[in-house]
Amino acid sequence: MSELKENKRTGFSSKFGVIAAAAGSAVGLGNIWKFPYITGQYGGAAFLFVYLAFILAIGLPVMMSEFVIGRKAKRNAFGAFRKLAPKSVWFVTGFLGVGAAYLILSFYGVVAGWAMDYVAESVKGTFVGKTPQEISAYFNHFSSQSLNPVLWQLAFMVLTAVIVLMGIQKGIERYSKVLMPLLVVLLVILVFRSVTLPGAMKGIEFFLNPDFSKLTWDGVLNALGHAFFSLSLGMGTLITYGSYIDKKNNLGKTALQVTIADTVIAILAGLVILPAVFAFDLKPGAGAGLVFKTLPNVFMQMPGGSIFSVMFFILLTIAALTSSISILEVVVAFLSEELKISRRVSVVLAAVSISFVGIFCSLSLGDMDGEVFLGMNFFDTLDFFAANIFLPFGGALISLFIGWKYGYKKAKAELSNHGKINLWYFDAIYFSLKYIAPIAIMIVSVYGIYEQVQKYLTTLG
Ligand code: PFF
Numbered sequence: 391m392s393e394l395k396e397n398k399r400t401g402f403s404s405k406f407g408v409i410a411a412a413a414g415s416a417v418g419l420g421n422i423w424k425f426p427y428i429t430g431q432y433g434g435a436a437f438l439f440v441y442l443a444f445i446l447a448i449g450l451p452v453m454m455s456e457f458v459i460g461r462k463a464k465r466n467a468f469g470a471f472r473k474l475a476p477k478s479v480w481f482v483t484g485f486l487g488v489g490a491a492y493l494i495l496s497f498y499g500v501v502a503g504w505a506m507d508y509v510a511e512s513v514k515g516t517f518v519g520k521t522p523q524e525i526s527a528y529f530n531h532f533s534s535q536s537l538n539p540v541l542w543q544l545a546f547m548v549l550t551a552v553i554v555l556m557g558i559q560k561g562i563e564r565y566s567k568v569l570m571p572l573l574v575v576l577l578v579i580l581v582f583r584s585v586t587l588p589g590a591m592k593g594i595e596f597f598l599n600p601d602f603s604k605l606t607w608d609g610v611l612n613a614l615g616h617a618f619f620s621l622s623l624g625m626g627t628l629i630t631y632g633s634y635i636d637k638k639n640n641l642g643k644t645a646l647q648v649t650i651a652d653t654v655i656a657i658l659a660g661l662v663i664l665p666a667v668f669a670f671d672l673k674p675g676a677g678a679g680l681v682f683k684t685l686p687n688v689f690m691q692m693p694g695g696s697i698f699s700v701m702f703f704i705l706l707t708i709a710a711l712t713s714s715i716s717i718l719e720v721v722v723a724f725l726s727e728e729l730k731i732s733r734r735v736s737v738v739l740a741a742v743s744i745s746f747v748g749i750f751c752s753l754s755l756g757d758m759d760g761e762v763f764l765g766m767n768f769f770d771t772l773d774f775f776a777a778n779i780f781l782p783f784g785g786a787l788i789s790l791f792i793g794w795k796y797g798y799k800k801a802k803a804e805l806s807n808h809g810k811i812n813l814w815y816f817d818a819i820y821f822s823l824k825y826i827a828p829i830a831i832m833i834v835s836v837y838g839i840y841e842q843v844q845k846y847l848t849t850l851g
Contacts, residue, residue, distance in 0.1 A: 399634075414712030417655045425659060431609070445617050445653060455792040457629075465633055467483075468481055471791070475795055495714060496748040512689075512700040529679065580701060594664070594665050721740040774842060
């Protein structure tokens with residue numbers, strides 16, 4: 391890319407825009423759909439405590455690294471490594487990231503499509519007067535159909551593509567700036583509704599009382615994996631967004647703000663879901679079905695429930711949308727900068743090919759159910775590869791890159807805006823990147839793979 395073109399590369403136009411976009415990426419289905427049920431499953435506050443420790447010790451340093459790499463190189467996730475470490479194989483890190491973006495967005499779009507269907511069903515009143523069994527049956531039937539979930543998934547992918555097509559400032563930044571505050575408003579209303587229900591206290595206790603007996607080794611590992619997924623780390627999303635951040639931005643502070651926003655929103659989502667579930671004597675152990683099977687019951691039993699149901703599923707769709715645009719942008723920036731394809735064609739190519747894979751993800755929950763890998767269907771296989779292999783492995787490579795290749799001096803120079811910002815914390819961050827993060831991450835992925843193989847072998851008998 392010529393100097394001239396590089397100078398013309400558009401970026402985010404304001405500090406708030408940067409935070410809205412990056413927090414928009416971080417806050418997603420991971421926070422609202424997944425965090426509440428895994429927290430419940432692994433001992434409430436006990437899990438939260440470990441999760442927070444990982445976020446601080448590993449998540450934050452890796453996020454700062456991604457911002458540093460992106461802003462310094464002003465390139466997509468793949469090109470950034472080629473530019474900062476020419477004639478080396480570090481570009482593999484970016485390549486893995488683009489691959490992970492593909493995998494994640496294909497199944498992410500499916501779940502986001504469900505959220506959109508639930509907005510429509512809540513408006514139509516489909517869940518009114520239904521028993522818990524009927525609502526559960528609705529979800530099982532809907533998600534295993536061939537046509538409807540695919541149409542919703544495609545609708546969601548079109549929304550994602552349209553925003554990315556409008557560009558960094560006029561698309562991603564502008565929509566994040568509107569959607570993120572809206573998300574916070576909806577969330578706060580729902581928290582109030584939920585914690586003021588009679589009997590809500592039981593849920594708050596369940597969520598925030600530490601039960602260390604439930605915090606298994608498996609839970610600790612889940613906490614780290616989820617920290618990566620939730621903060622959008624390990625696949626170059628924040629390298630790509632970092633490349634649109636201007637020279638004056640305090641990257642360390644931005645990373646801290648994004649991390650706090652992501653964590654607070656996850657906790658608030660827990661405070662919407664768990665108190666409501668307990669108030670109506672339902673079980674939080676519904677796992678991944680908590681949001682799609684249990685929650686509609688809760689709404690149907692509370693006064694004004696249909697309105698809250700519509701609000702909740704709009705919230706879920708918005709959260710998914712500001713994340714999916716960041717994932718699509720990873721692929722689009724790669725295609726347009728590396729293969730010199732126009733941005734418009736890149737968006738279409740990326741969105742169409744990812745949707746295509748996504749269709750098989752959706753079908754694998756119904757007609758095309760079948761084992762693909764270690765006993766998992768296609769949907770779970772993509773999820774497994776993305777969460778247990780690509781993201782942690784990418785995160786470890788990013789830490790190692792800063793810790794051992796790019797080095798202390800250059801990283802500190804970029805993060806401190808060449809000495810303009812006092813980085814009293816830098817040594818701690820650097821130590822984590824060099825040793826703690828890569829080692830901890832490696833343990834997680836090896837364990838994740840080991841456990842999966844183990845589970846598979848026991849099913850084989
Ligand atoms: N952070 C998003 C969530 O919590 O739902 C998911 C995600 C977005 C993961 C972007 C990875 C990524 F690069």
